[in-house]
Amino acid sequence: DAEITQSPRHKITETGRQVTLACHQTWNHNNMFWYRQDLGHGLRLIHYSYGVQDTNKGEVSDGYSVSRSNTEDLPLTLESAASSQTSVYFCASSDSGNYGYTFGSGTRLTVV
């Protein structure tokens, strides 16, 4: 069965370290997205991609980067982790139609 997987599920890192969160989907979806979820803010868009070699900034992109070298993967990198980036991160994918997203199970990141 097709799926979207995120890894790791939980991570603790230190301030200033570079961290990469993985997202892998086997739906063959063109569109992939990264969101962060914080209490009181719902989900906020970090970066998104419409296809290979395409990346775009969302509303809260500062301190984050992504790259899309193939259809299946959209890794999210925190260049220098900060305590304000402690959050739950969700990856999602969708096809080119208007059918909503399929979400991964999330990565809980703690920056100490």
Next chain:
Amino acid sequence: GDSVTQMEGPVTLSEEAFLTINCTYTATGYPSLFWYVQYPGEGLQLLLKATKADDKGSNKGFEATYRKETTSFHLEKGSVQVSDSAVYFCARMDTGRRALTFGSGTRLQVQP
């Protein structure tokens, strides 16, 4: 910018009670509208959607009608169950951008 506003929670109901969770959206363009549900420790799952005015989305006893005149997409269920306890997110998608904008979420607690 485009936004989605949901009623604040938590909403606490007894089993078999009637549920309404209010959602309104900014009126720019002709977005598609969605409700997602998040169970504890999981990612978001699509509950229902509506793509144009007066459409009614429905699934698992939940319903929501796309009301252009009131810019609303309220979620309703006639008789809630304990298993409906979760966080519910209203969202809009703008065709050109293909990215979802989420409300802040409403936690529903159903007591036996």
